[in-house]
Amino acid sequence: MNNKERKEILFKIYSENFKFIKENSSLKDKFDKDFGCFCPICLDYFEKADLFDKINPLTIEHNPPQSLGGKSSVLTCKKCNSEAGHKIDDEILTALKEIDTLNFKPNSEIKTQFFNDSTEGKGVNAKIKIQDDGQFIINIDTKNNNPKIHKKFFDSEVREYKSPLFSNDIREIGWKKKLTFNFKKPNKTNERLASISLLKIAHLMAFEKLGHLYLFNKNNQIIRDQIRSPEKEIITNPFWIKYNFPDNIVGVNIITKPRKLRSILVVFDLKTKSDSYRFSICLPGLSVGDENIYQNINDLLCQGNGFENAEVNNYINSEYNIKDVEKTFDLVRFWESFVEKQ
Ligand SMILES: [Zn+2]
Known part of the structure; x- marks a missing residue:
């Protein structure tokens, strides 16, 4: 019809x-x-x-x-x-x-900003997507960000080594990269x-x-x-x-x-x-x-x-x-x- x-x-x-x-x-x-x-x-x-x-x-x-x-x-x-x-x-x-994403429900996505000490009060624009299987995909686009802040943010990752002597979990062993940040609760509504x-x-x-x-x-x-x-x-x-x-x-x-x-x-x-x-x-x-x-x-x-x-x-x-x-x-x-x- x-x-x-x-x-x-x-x-x-x-x-x-x-x-x-x-x-x-x-x-x-x-x-x-x-x-x-x-x-x-x-x-x-x-x-x-x-x-x-x-x-x-x-x-x-x-x-x-x-x-x-x-x-x-x-x-x-x-x-x-x-x-x-x-x-x-x-x-x-x-x-x-927004409720979907804040509760990390599958198939939801949200635009937000990430902050840590390196971002000097300015956020890094990011998109969080939660897939059907519950996996998180985080997308931080260079195009949508100030290149300086973007670089500083990624340079702020900390490398640490975990020795097999101190860990029973095989996935934990070796060099790890760790990036710490907070993100703003979206408040567009x-x-x-x-x-x-x-x-x-x-x-x-x-x-x-x-x-x-x-x-x-x-x-x-x-x-x-x-x-x-x-x-x-x-x-x-x-x-x-x-x-x-x-x-x-x-x-x-x-x-x-x-x-x-x-x-x-x-x-x-x-x-x-x-x-x-x-x-x-x-x-x-x-x-x-x-x-x-x-x-x-x-x-x-x-x-x-x-x-x-x-x-x-x-x-x-x-x-x-x-x-x-x-x-x-x-x-x-x-x-x-x-x-x-x-
Ligand atoms: Zn009318």
């Missing part, structure tokens, strides 16, 4: 979802727009004619990013895809790659931006799963504002839960209990070349008061409470399908009949 066909299929699914909501709600009178769908980040409305618009068309956004093993996709407008997108998507990739990219992944996953009913929930205006202005501190409390949820919870679920934690829980895995990382992000629920979720998470953390007792319901994850338009209102029905009564 090519990109154009994929775009048209996604457009059809989401515009049918909106059409069904419009025809079965008070939006019918308020909304006289034609068949179309909304960009889940800026909430601009796109008709079919805008799908291939020259200035700001709808674009296919891979979510989670393909570079982190994402296979799904949603439509966002070109502006949001490039503006909000690239600013923060790269940050989470950089952050996870902007953790704030990396965390906003997690929020964006969760938001787009919730939209992909639940469609426009999720998007029209006014409690999550704050989410879109934060994604659109990642450098601003709009959500100041933690929006993630550090708890290792099992595989059957990967996807879009609802925390029903305790009341303070009631929210839409999005759990997903991001995969680097070396490892897989599981994240759990809370998005506000549909009821009045649910917009306080991040303050509540913060309060619970401050009180030293974990999330072991949180009850997670995976009805939506296993039963709800955006393509089944007749089920469009199931989220609201389920919320009113089950979640609010908990």
